[in-house]
Amino acid sequence: MSKKIWKVAVIGCGMFAHAQYLPNITKETNAVCVAAVDIVVERAQEACEKYGIPNWYGSVYELIEKCDFDIAIDVTSIQAHHEINMAILNAGKHLISQKPAAPTVELLTEQIELAKAKNVKFVCVPIHPMRYDLNIAKQMIKDGTIGEPYYAKCNLSHGGPEYFQYRDADPSWFFEPGAGALVDMGVHGLQIVTSMFGPAKAFACMAKVTTPVREVRSGAYDGKKIQANKIPDHYVITLDYGEGKMAMVETGFSEKASRSPQLEIFGERGTISFTKPYMTNPVPEVYMDCPEKGIRGWITPDRWVNPPKKLISQCCCLRDIVEAIENDTTPVLSPEHARHVLEIMCKIPEAIETGTTIALETTF
Numbered sequence: 423m424s425k426k427i428w429k430v431a432v433i434g435c436g437m438f439a440h441a442q443y444l445p446n447i448t449k450e451t452n453a454v455c456v457a458a459v460d461i462v463v464e465r466a467q468e469a470c471e472k473y474g475i476p477n478w479y480g481s482v483y484e485l486i487e488k489c490d491f492d493i494a495i496d497v498t499s500i501q502a503h504h505e506i507n508m509a510i511l512n513a514g515k516h517l518i519s520q521k522p523a524a525p526t527v528e529l530l531t532e533q534i535e536l537a538k539a540k541n542v543k544f545v546c547v548p549i550h551p552m553r554y555d556l557n558i559a560k561q562m563i564k565d566g567t568i569g570e571p572y573y574a575k576c577n578l579s580h581g582g583p584e585y586f587q588y589r590d591a592d593p594s595w596f597f598e599p600g601a602g603a604l605v606d607m608g609v610h611g612l613q614i615v616t617s618m619f620g621p622a623k624a625f626a627c628m629a630k631v632t633t634p635v636r637e638v639r640s641g642a643y644d645g646k647k648i649q650a651n652k653i654p655d656h657y658v659i660t661l662d663y664g665e666g667k668m669a670m671v672e673t674g675f676s677e678k679a680s681r682s683p684q685l686e687i688f689g690e691r692g693t694i695s696f697t698k699p700y701m702t703n704p705v706p707e708v709y710m711d712c713p714e715k716g717i718r719g720w721i722t723p724d725r726w727v728n729p730p731k732k733l734i735s736q737c738c739c740l741r742d743i744v745e746a747i748e749n750d751t752t753p754v755l756s757p758e759h760a761r762h763v764l765e766i767m768c769k770i771p772e773a774i775e776t777g778t779t780i781a782l783e784t785t786f
């Protein structure tokens with residue numbers, strides 16, 4: 423029997439859709455893109471021309487009314503996500519949402535409940551829990567390679583979307599309420615650390631605005647000045663995991679370049695260090711202290727017997743949702759994990775204002 427070809431609609435035809443989703447839909451799984459949607463209809467039309475997509479629409483509602491599709495990828499600007507996600511789920515379609523899927527924990531819970539009621543699969547990116555290097559490290563930790571892990575240190579920053587990425591769409595919205603460095607970048611660091619250590623018990627945070635006025639450095643808006651003083655752009659977040667265990671996430675639009683490893687995990691018998699770009703599917707570097715075997719130093723891990731799958735693109739989230747639909751399983755990129763990360767991000771303003779440690783309620 424031939425495999426079903428899943429029909430995908432991409433909503434939001436901006437930088438990331440072009441970089442990761444539109445070119446990779448057919449490469450990642452048995453799927454095809456049947457529609458491109460953007461409120462700036464020229465962008466949807468352009469995507470159709472470039473990738474041979476048969477339908478374009480100017481809104482999610484037009485898509486739902488006129489198009490036969492199975493899965494939507496919401497890759498619109500952050501402030502638009504909740505309304506679009508609710509419309510897609512209400513229409514009984516499977517959904518992949520860019521981060522964060524909603525502005526509050528309560529609204530994300532509404533989306534999760536709606537997906538359950540409609541019996542559709544719901545995937546929330548980023549894609550870090552699907553990473554080759556993180557999954558190898560997880561296995562190493564399980565096997566006792568570094569003993570009991572007690573500290574994870576994550577640095578995930580860049581110089582800002584107006585600086586770091588080539589853009590033809592105006593990036594000003596990244597600095598407006600509802601968006602900002604925390605929900606755009608911090609979400610990655612928090613998802614990475616919680617992928618490795620699980621849900622945190624509590625956290626504290628310090629944050630600053632480092633660059634109140636920014637200048638676009640590429641594309642159609644090159645030279646445009648953006649007021650960027652409403653939301654901090656540099657965060658240091660500490661996560662409490664109970665007795666003897668903690669993590670730190672340093673994140674923002676505040677580091678034009680850095681040589682810090684993206685992630686290091688420290689344990690009683692060693693360290694796992696992630697120094698290479700994760701999309702190259704590297705094996706993490708490992709330091710082992712194993713006196714009974716006479717080992718003390720950086721080692722080269724052997725090839726894995728059953729290695730995790732390597733990533734081709736960030737459109738791997740489509741493979742995740744298709745596997746979840748076809749096998750009726752829970753996706754790896756679960757919305758419950760996204761909700762825990764969202765709870766931390768939503769409570770960060772309170773942590774900054776009060777200078778206190780804030781308890782967390784959600785789990786996954």
Ligand SMILES: NC(=O)c1ccc[n+]([C@@H]2O[C@H](COP(=O)([O-])OP(=O)(O)OC[C@H]3O[C@@H](n4cnc5c(N)ncnc54)[C@H](O)[C@@H]3O)[C@@H](O)[C@H]2O)c1
Pocket residue numbers: 433434435436437438439459460461462465480481482497498499500502506520521522547548589591592593606
């Ligand atoms: N590595 C990553 O995970 C990564 C990197 C970059 C961006 N992103 C995320 O991808 C999303 C899009 O970012 P981008 O950089 O592509 O931004 P962008 O501004 O280039 O593109 C967003 C597009 O969405 C469209 N849009 C806005 N509201 C809409 C609506 N209501 N209906 C239909 N279209 C709408 C805009 O017209 C624009 O074309 C954001 O959530 C961002 O956080 C993720």
